[in-house]
Amino acid sequence: MIExxxxxxxxxxxxxxxxxxxxxxxxxxxxxxxxxxxxxxIIQENDRDVxxxxxxxxxxxxxxxxxxxxxxIADMAVGLRQVADLPDPIGQVLQGFTNxxxxxxxxxRVPLGTVGMIFESRPNVTIDAFSLCFKTGxxxxxRGGSDALFSNIVLVEIIKxxxxxxxxxxxxxxxxxxxxxxxxxxxxxxxxxxDVLIPRGSARLINRVKxxxxxxxxxxxxxxxxxxxxxxxxxxxxxQIVINAKxxxxxxxxxxxxxxxHAKVAAEFLPKLCEDLKKVHPVEFRAxxxxxxxxxxxxxxxxxxxxxxxxxxxxxxxxxxxxTVNSLDEAIEHIxxxxxxxxESIVTRDYFNVQKFQDEIDAAAVYVNASTRFTDGFVFxxxxxxxxxxxxxxxxxxxxxxxxxxxxxxxxxxxxxx
Amino acid sequence: MIExxxxxxxxxxxxxxxxxxxxxxxxxxxxxxxxxxxxxxIIQENDRDVxxxxxxxxxxxxxxxxxxxxxxIADMAVGLRQVADLPDPIGQVLQGFTNxxxxxxxxxRVPLGTVGMIFESRPNVTIDAFSLCFKTGxxxxxRGGSDALFSNIVLVEIIKxxxxxxxxxxxxxxxxxxxxxxxxxxxxxxxxxxDVLIPRGSARLINRVKxxxxxxxxxxxxxxxxxxxxxxxxxxxxxQIVINAKxxxxxxxxxxxxxxxHAKVAAEFLPKLCEDLKKVHPVEFRAxxxxxxxxxxxxxxxxxxxxxxxxxxxxxxxxxxxxTVNSLDEAIEHIxxxxxxxxESIVTRDYFNVQKFQDEIDAAAVYVNASTRFTDGFVFxxxxxxxxxxxxxxxxxxxxxxxxxxxxxxxxxxxxxx
Numbered sequence: 001m002i003e004x005x006x007x008x009x010x011x012x013x014x015x016x017x018x019x020x021x022x023x024x025x026x027x028x029x030x031x032x033x034x035x036x037x038x039x040x041x042i043i044q045e046n047d048r049d050v051x052x053x054x055x056x057x058x059x060x061x062x063x064x065x066x067x068x069x070x071x072x073i074a075d076m077a078v079g080l081r082q083v084a085d086l087p088d089p090i091g092q093v094l095q096g097f098t099n100x101x102x103x104x105x106x107x108x109r110v111p112l113g114t115v116g117m118i119f120e121s122r123p124n125v126t127i128d129a130f131s132l133c134f135k136t137g138x139x140x141x142x143r144g145g146s147d148a149l150f151s152n153i154v155l156v157e158i159i160k161x162x163x164x165x166x167x168x169x170x171x172x173x174x175x176x177x178x179x180x181x182x183x184x185x186x187x188x189x190x191x192x193x194x195d196v197l198i199p200r201g202s203a204r205l206i207n208r209v210k211x212x213x214x215x216x217x218x219x220x221x222x223x224x225x226x227x228x229x230x231x232x233x234x235x236x237x238x239x240q241i242v243i244n245a246k247x248x249x250x251x252x253x254x255x256x257x258x259x260x261x262h263a264k265v266a267a268e269f270l271p272k273l274c275e276d277l278k279k280v281h282p283v284e285f286r287a288x289x290x291x292x293x294x295x296x297x298x299x300x301x302x303x304x305x306x307x308x309x310x311x312x313x314x315x316x317x318x319x320x321x322x323x324t325v326n327s328l329d330e331a332i333e334h335i336x337x338x339x340x341x342x343x344e345s346i347v348t349r350d351y352f353n354v355q356k357f358q359d360e361i362d363a364a365a366v367y368v369n370a371s372t373r374f375t376d377g378f379v380f381x382x383x384x385x386x387x388x389x390x391x392x393x394x395x396x397x398x399x400x401x402x403x404x405x406x407x408x409x410x411x412x413x414x415x416x417x418x
Numbered sequence: 419m420i421e422x423x424x425x426x427x428x429x430x431x432x433x434x435x436x437x438x439x440x441x442x443x444x445x446x447x448x449x450x451x452x453x454x455x456x457x458x459x460i461i462q463e464n465d466r467d468v469x470x471x472x473x474x475x476x477x478x479x480x481x482x483x484x485x486x487x488x489x490x491i492a493d494m495a496v497g498l499r500q501v502a503d504l505p506d507p508i509g510q511v512l513q514g515f516t517n518x519x520x521x522x523x524x525x526x527r528v529p530l531g532t533v534g535m536i537f538e539s540r541p542n543v544t545i546d547a548f549s550l551c552f553k554t555g556x557x558x559x560x561r562g563g564s565d566a567l568f569s570n571i572v573l574v575e576i577i578k579x580x581x582x583x584x585x586x587x588x589x590x591x592x593x594x595x596x597x598x599x600x601x602x603x604x605x606x607x608x609x610x611x612x613d614v615l616i617p618r619g620s621a622r623l624i625n626r627v628k629x630x631x632x633x634x635x636x637x638x639x640x641x642x643x644x645x646x647x648x649x650x651x652x653x654x655x656x657x658q659i660v661i662n663a664k665x666x667x668x669x670x671x672x673x674x675x676x677x678x679x680h681a682k683v684a685a686e687f688l689p690k691l692c693e694d695l696k697k698v699h700p701v702e703f704r705a706x707x708x709x710x711x712x713x714x715x716x717x718x719x720x721x722x723x724x725x726x727x728x729x730x731x732x733x734x735x736x737x738x739x740x741x742t743v744n745s746l747d748e749a750i751e752h753i754x755x756x757x758x759x760x761x762e763s764i765v766t767r768d769y770f771n772v773q774k775f776q777d778e779i780d781a782a783a784v785y786v787n788a789s790t791r792f793t794d795g796f797v798f799x800x801x802x803x804x805x806x807x808x809x810x811x812x813x814x815x816x817x818x819x820x821x822x823x824x825x826x827x828x829x830x831x832x833x834x835x836x
Contacts, residue, residue, distance in 0.1 A: 014778070018777070097799065099797060099798070099799065101792065101797070103788055103792060103797075105798060105799075112810050112811075113780070113810065191628070195810050195811075196810070196811055210609070210632055211632055214628055214629055216634075216635070216809055216810075216811045217634070218811070234833070237833040240833065240835055241833065241835060243835075244835030244836055245835075248835070248836055354830075358828050359436070360432070362531070363826070364826065364827060365826075365827040365829060366826060366827070366828050366829070367829045367830075367831065368828075368829070368830045368831060369830065369831045369832055369833055369834075370521055370829060370830070370831025370832075370833070370834040370835075371831075371834060371835045371836055373835070373836040374519065374521060374829065374834070374836060375827075379517060379519070379521075380517070380523060380827065381515065381517065381523075391634055392530050392531065392613050392614070392634075392824035393530075393613075393614055393634045393636070393811065393812040393824070394811040394812040396824050396825050396826065396827075397525075397825070397826075397827050406810035406811070406814050407814050407815070408781070408782065408783075408784060408814065408815075409782060409783040409784070409793075409798065409814075409815050410776050410784050410786075411783060411784070411785045411786070411788060411792065412772075412785075412786045412787065412788070413785065413786060413787045413788025413789075414787055414788075415652070415655040415658065415659065415787055415788070416787075416788040416789060416792065417658055417659060417661075417662030417663075417666070417788075417789045417791070418662055418666055418789055418791040418792060
């Protein structure tokens with residue numbers, strides 16, 4: 001399976017690399033149109049996935065990640081047109097100069113080649129990943145989760161129908177429909193076909209890929225994000241930020257999972273937060289000893305004792321760990337120990353503490369007085385997003401088109417030797 | 419061993435990240451001075467390595483890679499001063515803007531953290547790697563080959579003496595003196611301590627690291643480089659380029675290992691090349707059938723039949739594989755199949771062939787009418803080089819200071835929520 005699909009996408013990568021920007025853009029707009037025309041067909045297949053998920057007793061939040069509606073399909077089409085509208089990074093000259101030997105040296109942006117994506121649940125990733133890879137002249141091998149198999153199959157069918165209609169080899173995208181672990185592991189070893197592997201999903205998935213992969217990996221998306229409420233924080237602002245970061249969309253990676261609060265304001269802040277949350281959505285707190293005492297002294301503040309594991313957990317649910325600290329240093333140490341290096345925020349009035357927090361927190365995005373929910377390719381001006389890198393190599397934070405490119409040095413001489 | 423050294427370099431990375439450019443630069447100049455003062459001490463230890471290597475019957479070319487002379491130590495000192503003179507990339511703002519939500523977003527260059535280097539033979543890598551990591555605010559864990567152990571130990575001792583003298587924690591550099599495979603494999607798994615692993619050495623070493631490593635890897639340095647002599651080539655120029663690429667320093671990665679020649683000029687070119695080589699250095703050709711016939715018709719042109727394996731081999735010696743082709747397409751296909759994606763050159767007069775070769779050859783550096791020997795951080799204006807990346811992620815081609823950095827988004831708000 002991998003041998004066959006891998007060879008196909010590898011061969012197709014040469015063709016897609018040579019497509020003009022015009023051809024690529026008009027194809028993406030055509031595909032957007034086609035998705036909307038196929039709305040019923042897509043929803044029909046997605047319904048099969050949703051029904052299966054419900055049978056398996058999957059949580060409502062996870063079913064929500066899986067579900068496609070006419071609105072979400074229309075959003076996917078909008079996304080395709082937005083990608084078409086972005087400038088094509090391929091062929092861009094990053095630098096060029098004539099060196100001491102008289103060699104004319106250009107550094108040019110080129111496609112990566114073939115991209116492997118291993119992802120879970122959200123079927124819109126199929127369209128997102130394809131469009132970004134296609135725009136950057138890459139072919140792509142997709143391996144979605146078994147949960148979304150029917151949705152992914154129909155989406156890839158529609159892409160392929162459109163590719164063939166435009167006379168482009170339909171192997172620029174292939175879907176691994178065998179969703180077994182064995183086949184996924186073969187994909188991780190397939191460095192003869194794949195130039196990069198991008199896993200998107202749970203911490204467990206990403207760890208498995210990191211451990212098993214021979215193909216270079218870009219780690220994405222595990223977001224154990226923290227909001228730190230400093231002693232000088234505006235507590236009204238802090239409460240709004242924590243509530244937004246935790247509850248506005250708990251199933252996404254930039255949602256906050258952990259609250260760190262300065263001991264000097266904990267007794268005032270935690271009851272206020274609990275009160276404010278009543279107007280929004282209940283949240284279960286997993287609290288350290290000091291915080292637990294404060295919660296338990298309140299009426300109707302559901303909290304239990306946190307284990308060490310809680311501080312490192314991405315709940316993706318209405319649950320939040322709470323840690324009290326006696327200093328900024330303690331907060332930074334705690335966050336750097338347990339976070340997934342995605343997004344962390346400090347709420348403070350103290351200028352020195354802002355500097356220290358931004359300097360010393362080791363994460364892709366470090367916020368001051370704002371919700372972690374903003375870590376996103378669109379918010380950061382990238383126009384699109386293939387994932388959020390939580391590693392330090394190649395790309396860090398939201399990854400747009402450039403993250404799917406490499407460079408090549410082109411050197412022209414007149415017979416120079418050394 | 420790894421547990422202890424890994425924890426040390428990890429802790430030290432926080433300190434070195436905060437050093438000012440002035441402190442880092444003055445330290446590097448101080449170290450340069452100290453290396454020269456310690457010339458005798460270094461040579462004494464290096465002599466022990468060289469004696470051991472000769473006992474083991476290692477080839478003269480490899481002994482040359484290992485040997486340190488007063489001149490080479492002076493060159494290392496010059497290298498340190500050059501690194502001190504380079505601008506410090508840390509803290510550089512790559513972009514900054516205020517987004518639609520009023521968030522002030524900055525993208526800033528930061529150190530990677532802790533770098534692991536696994537390398538073979540050349541002990542100057544110890545100083546190069548340390549200086550580039552230190553300049554970019556990283557700590558570094560070095561694992562050199564057993565061949566160069568005495569040299570590496572004394573060089574790291576000297577670095578540490580100087581660090582302590584300047585009041586900097588001497589754990590910003592550590593050397594893994596246990597050079598067993600087991601310990602190296604533990605290092606490849608140590609992603610709790612290391613942010614990146616850079617292997618420098620043989621294809622075998624690099625492949626092992628790729629397969630075993632959980633730490634993100636930057637592949638470097640395997641150079642199975644090719645010169646293609648097209649039918650329209652200036653054969654005098656072609657001969658000079660092939661001779662330079664093959665013989666000027668055969669032990670380095672940008673030396674050519676393979677010659678591809680258009681069938682239409684092979685009968686004229688190969689005898690000329692063989693003749694011209696007599697004035698420089700004998701080279702053993704491993705030739706395909708057509709080329710072998712031409713060589714064998716000559717007097718004194720040592721050539722044997724090539725196996726398929728020859729085309730994929732980095733000899734690092736006065737040996738060269740030779741393949742004849744009937745078209746540019748065949749040449750490109752051959753090179754893309756066997757090359758290590760390092761540096762490839764075409765010698766031609768044909769403008770269309772230049773374009774096609776540069777577009778379709780998949781390598782870090784693609785040359786026209788010049789020797790592959792120019793692929794080098796200094797030649798490409800980087801001012802320094804930690805290795806030459808042959809992968810497409812993070813960095814491709816010669817890697818200077820920027821390749822040892824990552825970025826971080828810093829976002830300042832006034833209470834924004836989503």
